[in-house]
Amino acid sequence: MIRIMARITARAGSEGELRQVLQELPGPSRGEEGCLGYELFLNEDDPCEFVTVEQWRDQAAADAHLNSAHVVSVIGRASGLLAQTPLIHRFRQLA
Amino acid sequence: MIRIMARITARAGSEGELRQVLQELPGPSRGEEGCLGYELFLNEDDPCEFVTVEQWRDQAAADAHLNSAHVVSVIGRASGLLAQTPLIHRFRQLA
Numbered sequence: 001m002i003r004i005m006a007r008i009t010a011r012a013g014s015e016g017e018l019r020q021v022l023q024e025l026p027g028p029s030r031g032e033e034g035c036l037g038y039e040l041f042l043n044e045d046d047p048c049e050f051v052t053v054e055q056w057r058d059q060a061a062a063d064a065h066l067n068s069a070h071v072v073s074v075i076g077r078a079s080g081l082l083a084q085t086p087l088i089h090r091f092r093q094l095a
Numbered sequence: 096m097i098r099i100m101a102r103i104t105a106r107a108g109s110e111g112e113l114r115q116v117l118q119e120l121p122g123p124s125r126g127e128e129g130c131l132g133y134e135l136f137l138n139e140d141d142p143c144e145f146v147t148v149e150q151w152r153d154q155a156a157a158d159a160h161l162n163s164a165h166v167v168s169v170i171g172r173a174s175g176l177l178a179q180t181p182l183i184h185r186f187r188q189l190a
Contacts, residue, residue, distance in 0.1 A: 003136060005136075005146065019189065022189070023189055023190045025190070026190040027190070039188055039190075040188070040189045040190045041098060041100075041186035041187065041188055041189065042186060042187050042189050043184050043185075043186055044184070044185040044186060044187055045184055045185065046184075049184075050189075051100065051186060053148060089138050089139070089140055089141075089144075090138075090139040090140065091136035091137060091138055091139060091146060092136065092137050092139055093134055093135070093136055094114065094117070094118055094135045094136060094137050094145075095118050095120070095121040095122070095134075095135045
């Protein structure tokens with residue numbers, strides 16, 4: 001099982017529009033093969049910072065997710081709303 | 096219910112020692128009043144970056160956690176091993 005967290009930062013002024021787009025991610029993602037969990041969060045101290053916390057069965061499932069139709073669609077619409085490229089990291093649970 | 100994520104970065108060379116100290120956090124934290132979840136992660140791309148993903152019943156429970164004996168003990172031993180002050184943020188789940 002692998003864990004992924006993505007930090008996605010809106011360009012100031014675009015946070016509301018980005019939020020609408022990002023909220024499309026969890027539903028279809030949870031229906032994907034190998035998805036064990038997918039949550040979207042907003043930083044209470046920074047309205048431009050969104051974080052996904054994801055669990056995937058294996059790397060193949062996580063890779064397939066990034067190429068899924070709904071993710072490709074979200075990336076296309078979100079790209080002009082971002083302050084920087086999303087920071088996507090893989091994590092290992094220690095405890 | 097509130098969600099907290101803390102990003103904790105080791106001084107280069109101290110990551111092994113910091114890891115030992117941080118691994119003491121999840122067990123006792125899960126036993127605290129109002130703790131609904133507590134996980135410790137290591138960034139697979141950066142051996143110095145640790146993240147906690149926490150769920151607390153309310154702000155009072157999260158505040159009490161920071162003053163608990165085991166957290167105070169960990170903070171005391173970790174302080175010399177850090178590259179910077181931990182970044183602790185509260186998140187709201189959107190979806």
